[in-house]
Amino acid sequence: ERSRDFKWGFFRRGVFYGWPSGHSMTNAAMAMSIASYNRDKPLVVAGCALYAGYIATSMVLGAKGEAHWFSDAVAGTLMGASIGWYIGSVFYKEKVGEKQTPPKFTIAPLFFDDAKGAVLSVRI
Known part of the structure; x- marks a missing residue:
């Protein structure tokens, strides 16, 4: 029922x-890590x-189609x-003995009371 009332749920009704x-x-x-x-x-x-496709499909078609939009x-x-x-790739590289290097760029979200944004870290 809620999915028929299109109000960008994340922005108007909260994260749930x-x-x-x-x-x-x-x-x-x-599924992807495995x-x-x-x-x-x-x-x-x-x-x-x-399995991942089944779960995504059930989120759209299950519960009388009232759970999520297809885009969700x-x-x-x-x-x-x-x-x-x-x-999964980190553990796979460890399994085959491949040397791991840390990423050169890292982007992390930032959430404060009155502002939202992101931080970019660069390894030289």
Whole structure:
């Protein structure tokens, strides 16, 4: 019911309504971390992709289609997949003995009472 009343839930109703889908994000992060760690096993990768797709689809079509907009599920899946890919890749590199280097650029969100923004760190 709430998804039919389009009011950009994150901005008007708080973090618990709307964009992005937290269920899609956490499940995509879990699935992608497993898939990127086991990237040499195609059945594991395919199973993880199917699982993440199922969860995203159920967020849109489940509960009579009243849970999330399609864009909520896509945004949550993309955010979770990027987080999961990084985590799985770190462990995969450790598994194969590849040397890890810290990132040259880091962007982190900043939230204060009256302002929001981001900080950019550069390693020289």
